[in-house]
Amino acid sequence: QVQLVESGGGLVQPGGSLxxxxxxxxxxxxxxxxxxxxxxxxxxxxxVAFMSASDGWTYYSAYVKGRxxxxxxxxxxxxxxxxASVESEDAGVYYCASSFSDHPDQVGNYIHSWGPGTxxxxxx
Numbered sequence: 001q002v003q004l005v006e007s008g009g010g011l012v013q014p015g016g017s018l019x020x021x022x023x024x025x026x027x028x029x030x031x032x033x034x035x036x037x038x039x040x041x042x043x044x045x046x047x048v049a050f051m052s053a054s055d056g057w058t059y060y061s062a063y064v065k066g067r068x069x070x071x072x073x074x075x076x077x078x079x080x081x082x083x084a085s086v087e088s089e090d091a092g093v094y095y096c097a098s099s100f101s102d103h104p105d106q107v108g109n110y111i112h113s114w115g116p117g118t119x120x121x122x123x124x
Contacts, residue, residue, distance in 0.1 A: 002113040004023070004098065004113060006095065006115045006118035007118055009118030010120070012083070012121070012122055014086060014123075020036065022081075024079065027098070029077055033102045034097070034099070035048070037094070046061070050108065051079075057104055059108075067083065067085045067087075068082065069081070086120075090120060093118070093120075
C-alpha cells in the first residue's frame, strides 16, 4: 500500500522560507510523477508543483513559479518542496501526491495517492 507522509509545515512569516518533505514507501519514486497539492481554507485542492518520474521535467503553478522548487531524492524515497518568498496566499494544507500520469499537462488530473498533509500558516 502506497504511503506518503509529509513533514515540515508550520508558521512562516511573509517573505520567509519553509521546506516541506515527504517520505514515500511501498512504491518506487522513479515509477511515478510526484508532486505537491495545496488546499487553502474554503478552497478546492489544487496542484502546486510536480516532477516527472525520471526527473526530466518540472511543473509549477503560475502563482508559485519562481518561488517554490520541487526536488526528489530517489535513493532516500523523499520529495521536497522548498518554499521561498512566501506570501499569505500560500497558506493551507500541503499534500504530497503521486500521479498515474507522467505528462505535465495531465499530471494533476490523475492523482494516484496522497498523504495526510502538513499545514503551512503564513503570519507575521
